[in-house]
Amino acid sequence: MPSLSSFGRRVRKLWHGADLALVGQRRERRMRMLSSLVMIVMGLLWGLFFSSRGYWAIVIMDVTIILSGVAVFALTLRNQARSANLILFGALILIVVASTLLLDPPTLMAPRATHLYLLPVAVGALMAFRDEPLWLRYGMSLFCLLLFVALAASNWRPTDLYALPDDVRIVGSWVQGVAAMALFFLLLHILQSDTAERSELDRDLRAAIREQQFVLYYQPQLNGAGRVIGAELLIRWQHPQRGLLAPGEFIDHAENTGLIIPIGQWVLEQTAAQLRRWKDDPLFGDLGLAVNISQKQFSQSSFVAEILGLIERHGIDARRLELELTETLIVHDMEDLTRKMTALVEHGVRFSLDDFGTGFSSLSHLKRLPLSKLKIDRSFICDVLTDANSETIVRTVIALGQSMGMTVIAEGVETEAQRRFLADNGCTQFQGYLLGRPMPLADFSTFVQRHNG
Known part of the structure; x- marks a missing residue:
């Protein structure tokens, strides 16, 4: 007999419906799969670009991104959400930090902008790990915010060998700033909507218990x-x-x-x-x-x-x-x-x-x-x-x-x-x-x- 805790997993084959919980799970699954495909494609494109210029340190990072994307895709297909999310967010943090330090060092003409992506990543972690233990959910988000503060308050970079030209980075700073803030706003909107949906379900469930709306x-x-x-x-x-x-x-x-x-x-x-x-x-x-x-x-x-x-x-x-x-x-x-x-x-x-x-x-x-x-x-x-x-x-x-x-x-x-x-x-x-x-x-x-x- 399916347990109360495993009813959801077992009855999906028998019942169809657009319940709020399953909608959220399907949405997260699609987002993970889309993110993994983007990682694979971008890793291939940037890997080819930087390998043609002999920037092998960045190529290694691109290969890591590709492998991470493949792993996230495979784990998502196997419904191993936690492992997929850990690899996904680990890879995203690696991409942002490495790109900030190697490609986007601050200069008088062009400030850093790549580190701004850590803000939407922090919000995304709150969503992806919402059903996980508090130390994981908030720990991942706080880690992203601490990295953001460290990169925003520091001019340190390991090398200028891979730095993009200032004329490219000046335009890029505006583009990346707008893109990061748009993504940040979008994720905040999704988080707020998701919280409202869960609050509604929670309120209805409490009423169902109080009014005995269940049947066997x-x-x-x-x-x-x-x-x-x-x-x-x-x-x-x-x-x-x-x-x-x-x-x-x-x-x-x-x-x-x-x-x-x-x-x-x-x-x-x-x-x-x-x-x-x-x-x-x-x-x-x-x-x-x-x-x-x-x-x-x-x-x-x-x-x-x-x-x-x-x-x-x-x-x-x-x-x-x-x-x-x-x-x-x-x-x-x-x-x-x-x-x-x-x-x-x-x-x-x-x-x-x-x-x-x-x-x-x-x-x-x-x-x-x-x-x-x-x-x-x-x-x-x-x-x-x-x-x-x-x-x-x-x-x-x-x-x-x-x-x-x-x-x-x-x-x-x-x-x-x-x-x-x-x-x-x-x-x-x-x-x-x-x-x-x-x-x-x-x-x-x-x-x-x-x-x-």
Whole structure:
């Protein structure tokens, strides 16, 4: 089951929309790719120009720019935003500082101007690293500003060998000054607009929590006999103006702002209440509900007490509540994780590991954690019949789960051939569009009656 923190990544294949968070991410991705292409092209042009004049020190810098552009482009394609941004801004700072010192030394006729580009670079860093730790976001910007002050207040340069003629630099100072300030203003405008968008989303999310505008959808989980054994809970936001919103339109922002905690608490409360309503119903009493727990929610010191209080308050069978963890969560604090999981397992709560094989967990993690279920990620299921590596991974995960006494469930099952392959290799539980899409509670109840009645 996708975690609350990973809903955005997982549902983009299934839901389409122009949410504010994804618009910003796509815009940043396009800007990085465009910047990398500009770096490659400019590096090639200037490299050819200066190599024809024998300025090999500058040619080396141009080669560095080209390689940096290629690296940024490749990392952006692989969605490694932090690494791409670090290389991009490192290269930009190198270009500006080296060009200022080597090509643009101050004289009585022509002052320095290239260092002015450090101002828009500083603003760009605030945007690119906005979701990173504060030391990185503000550290990069402050570093650019300190370099700007140092270059503006100093006439030092290592050599005049590569300095452009004054008549070129006089015109260039005006051109570069206007260009740098225009870029500075443009980035400030984008930063302000982005801040306003995030503030609007933040305000709407807080209202949604206060007014309980969220709804839960149920995606059926079936066993090999075709009976419904439970469901995965997926959250939706019934926005008063924008309609029903998928998790990808707000969960990432909720994670970054901490609003994921009250949202997660609401999901757990609704889950327990539904299990209580089903408790005495012979058709629904044996069904389990799976809820994923975000890292911030799980790290709360009161988490165990809240779950146990929820179970006691609603009088539900703890075995019907399944908490799903993602691989990225279990590598942060194994001692705290193990302690909390053990305390809850002793009271009957079940745990499953989502996204297995896509994160950072190891066999040592599986050995230490009291897990009852492994969930094979949909990325392996989608091409299990055509890709030998995916087939091997799926077979291995199923065998591993069986050997460790865990149930194995496959998500993203979309064809009968996939389901048959999984069943033939020992997988006993299935979830996916072939079996049932996420649906409102009323539709899920009808679905259960049709399959289990």
